[in-house]
Amino acid sequence: MEKSIEALLKEGRTFKPSASFRKDAWVRDEKPYRDAAKNRLKYWESWAKQLHWTQKWSKVLDWRPPFAKWFVGGKLNASFNCVDRHVEGGRRNKAALIWEGEPGDERTLTYADLQRAVCRFANGLKALGVQKGDRVTLYMPMIPELAVAMLACARIGAIHSVVFGGFSAEALRERINDSQSKIVVTADGSYRRGQIVPLKKNTDEALVGVSSVEKVVVFRRTGQAVDMGGPRDVWWDDVVKDQPCVCEPEPMDSEDMLYLLYTSGSTGKPKGVKHTTGGTLVGCFATTKWIFDLKDEDVYWCTADIGWVTGHSYIVYGPLANGATVLMYEGAPDWPDKDRFWTLIEKYRVSIFYTAPTAIRAFMKWGEAWPRKHDLSSLRLLGSVGEPINPEAWTWYRQVIGGGRCPVVDTWWQTETGHIMISPLPGVTTLKPGSATRPFPGIEAEVVDEQGKPAQSGYLVIKSPWPGMLRGIYGDDERYEQVYWSKYPGWYLTGDGCKRDKNGYFWLLGRVDDVLKVSGHRLSTMEIESALVDHKAVAEAAVIGKHHEIKENAVVAFVSLRHGYAGDDRLSKELREHVVKKIGSLARPDDVIFTVELPKTRSGKIMRRLLRDIAEGRTLGDTTTLADAAVVRSLKEKYEGQEA
Numbered sequence: 111m112e113k114s115i116e117a118l119l120k121e122g123r124t125f126k127p128s129a130s131f132r133k134d135a136w137v138r139d140e141k142p143y144r145d146a147a148k149n150r151l152k153y154w155e156s157w158a159k160q161l162h163w164t165q166k167w168s169k170v171l172d173w174r175p176p177f178a179k180w181f182v183g184g185k186l187n188a189s190f191n192c193v194d195r196h197v198e199g200g201r202r203n204k205a206a207l208i209w210e211g212e213p214g215d216e217r218t219l220t221y222a223d224l225q226r227a228v229c230r231f232a233n234g235l236k237a238l239g240v241q242k243g244d245r246v247t248l249y250m251p252m253i254p255e256l257a258v259a260m261l262a263c264a265r266i267g268a269i270h271s272v273v274f275g276g277f278s279a280e281a282l283r284e285r286i287n288d289s290q291s292k293i294v295v296t297a298d299g300s301y302r303r304g305q306i307v308p309l310k311k312n313t314d315e316a317l318v319g320v321s322s323v324e325k326v327v328v329f330r331r332t333g334q335a336v337d338m339g340g341p342r343d344v345w346w347d348d349v350v351k352d353q354p355c356v357c358e359p360e361p362m363d364s365e366d367m368l369y370l371l372y373t374s375g376s377t378g379k380p381k382g383v384k385h386t387t388g389g390t391l392v393g394c395f396a397t398t399k400w401i402f403d404l405k406d407e408d409v410y411w412c413t414a415d416i417g418w419v420t421g422h423s424y425i426v427y428g429p430l431a432n433g434a435t436v437l438m439y440e441g442a443p444d445w446p447d448k449d450r451f452w453t454l455i456e457k458y459r460v461s462i463f464y465t466a467p468t469a470i471r472a473f474m475k476w477g478e479a480w481p482r483k484h485d486l487s488s489l490r491l492l493g494s495v496g497e498p499i500n501p502e503a504w505t506w507y508r509q510v511i512g513g514g515r516c517p518v519v520d521t522w523w524q525t526e527t528g529h530i531m532i533s534p535l536p537g538v539t540t541l542k543p544g545s546a547t548r549p550f551p552g553i554e555a556e557v558v559d560e561q562g563k564p565a566q567s568g569y570l571v572i573k574s575p576w577p578g579m580l581r582g583i584y585g586d587d588e589r590y591e592q593v594y595w596s597k598y599p600g601w602y603l604t605g606d607g608c609k610r611d612k613n614g615y616f617w618l619l620g621r622v623d624d625v626l627k628v629s630g631h632r633l634s635t636m637e638i639e640s641a642l643v644d645h646k647a648v649a650e651a652a653v654i655g656k657h658h659e660i661k662e663n664a665v666v667a668f669v670s671l672r673h674g675y676a677g678d679d680r681l682s683k684e685l686r687e688h689v690v691k692k693i694g695s696l697a698r699p700d701d702v703i704f705t706v707e708l709p710k711t712r713s714g715k716i717m718r719r720l721l722r723d724i725a726e727g728r729t730l731g732d733t734t735t736l737a738d739a740a741v742v743r744s745l746k747e748k749y750e751g752q753e754a
């Protein structure tokens with residue numbers, strides 16, 4: 111890691127906004143930064159005023175660390191702001207969602223279409239007994255109905271908890287149980303690389319022994335045969351069939367919960383991150399407009415899955431709050447061929463494109479010929495999110511995809527922050543490949559050392575509350591305080607390492623805790639370890655990330671076995687599939703290394719640093735605190751033998 115950081119900081123190239131981009135950009139100068147610094151609350155309030163409230167707030171911020179309330183006393187409805195406001199305001203017949211399925215089917219929903227669909231499903235949910243404050247789990251393909259279901263929940267004040275379709279039945283069960291959801295909305299299946307992901311079957315498996323769920327609503331996507339014989343099963347079509355196209359939006363308190371989203375932390379149990387209505391909407395609205403320089407004529411495409419926070423903020427709430435035209439695609443980038451994304455950009459004349467470094471590195475590997483086959487001249491801005499982007503990938507992205515004319519915005523944020531925190535403003539900021547540059551106006555970020563003093567290199571913290579910040583972990587205020595606020599009381603600890611350069615630019619260095627980023631997906635090493643020790647053959651497990659050219663990290667599991675089990679290829683495969691069953695294929699270990707013992711300190715702590723050294727083939731760091739140095743030596747020999 112250190113070596114690539116040095117390379118990053120030596121990265122000397124800079125890119126000023128072009129005159130032609132700057133001319134029409136929403137932000138052209140430093141004024142917003144100055145305004146926000148002068149009066150942060152007034153600045154955020156000016157954003158809030160651009161949305162529709164049925165009751166105005168009495169106070170912008172109530173901050174009792176670590177608990178914040180924004181736009182206190184205000185009332186609004188997220189679905190009204192994302193849909194009705196535009197229907198009434200002149201965008202009735204503008205495309206809201208342009209969708210393409212993996213097999214090539216197409217649908218377009220105007221804002222008026224979206225309004226009808228949202229209202230009918232909202233009425234359907236009510237008819238199923240859903241009330242304000244109830245949790246609804248959405249385990250769905252990337253189809254318009256997922257956005258419709260989210261907005262329908264928001265309309266009636268139900269709290270959605272979207273679970274990524276790549277999670278396994280067991281992971282789904284854990285999330286349903288934690289949120290005590292009353293309803294699960296799913297589909298028969300979902301297309302991925304020409305295969306069908308059996309969502310309904312997974313849901314049935316997940317619901318064994320679950321008592322909170324009263325109904326399972328199933329959208330017919332693939333048409334494959336599914337078992338609808340359960341007492342809770344209902345088809346989506348039947349839920350909406352006789353429902354009216356009008357549904358009065360519930361006036362929600364600004365601090366009422368909008369959604370829950372589970373993410374991995376440094377323990378085995380996923381955290382239900384709580385986001386509230388007013389702050390989420392204001393933060394997503396503002397950042398989408400300025401960072402993507404979003405205009406009415408744009409066709410905006412964020413390639414994330416809505417199962418992750420990026421999809422929540424930058425497919426649904428941010429762009430729709432702005433009245434944008436959003437492209438949504440169901441499937442894989444390499445299906446049926448490695449130019450599917452470029453085909454889509456050409457076909458729909460996409461102008462803003464937002465994707466992840468892991469995808470960009472895959473495109474680089476597949477070669478320039480694929481994008482070169484297509485007319486990408488509609489593009490005017492490119493974005494990146496999810497992990498640090500290496501300067502090579504950044505430069506390739508700008509040149510090959512952006513034709514050298516599009517600004518690249520590298521956007522840093524987290525599930526917890528709710529919206530982008532550090533990013534260029536494309537009409538203002540001089541870009542440096544590999545740097546997320548500087549905090550968005552109104553965000554106070556700092557890099558500090560162990561003592562909390564500003565440092566060139568250290569921990570990234572946020573020093574004051576912001577509208578979209580998480581309001582806690584569902585059902586666990588103590589964990590919320592401990593994880594994010596205990597190291598530096600009053601400051602939010604991000605869990606990321608960061609450097610500042612001589613211009614004050616931020617260079618993100620990745621996680622400093624036990625969170626792993628694999629292809630941009632967030633995994634907890636402890637979660638994978640618990641999945642492994644759940645297998646009868648496993649005594650102990652330690653999971654680490656090893657540098658990977660495309661995925662950023664590969665998952666490496668060091669495993670010691672119980673008496674009577676042999677660490678052979680068959681068991682290795684079985685353990686990898688066991689992790690898939692417990693969590694999902696996104697967590698499947700790339701390597702399983704069997705060892706008689708794991709290297710531990712005398713106090714019994716597993717020394718992951720040494721495991722990382724072994725996996726990455728480095729000479730071992732300090733081993734003086736090891737209880738038994740022979741363990742590491744033999745492990746290193748063994749690993750090198752296996753690699754050879």
Ligand code: WT7
Nearest residue numbers: 495496497498520521522523524525618621632
């Ligand atoms: C973690 C949060 C933010 C939405 C998608 C991921 C890493 C995210 C960047 C970036 C360097 C980044 C951080 C962060 N990360 N964006 N532009 N540069 N690192 O959300 O799953 O909650 O993951 O992703 O490590 O802490 P998430």
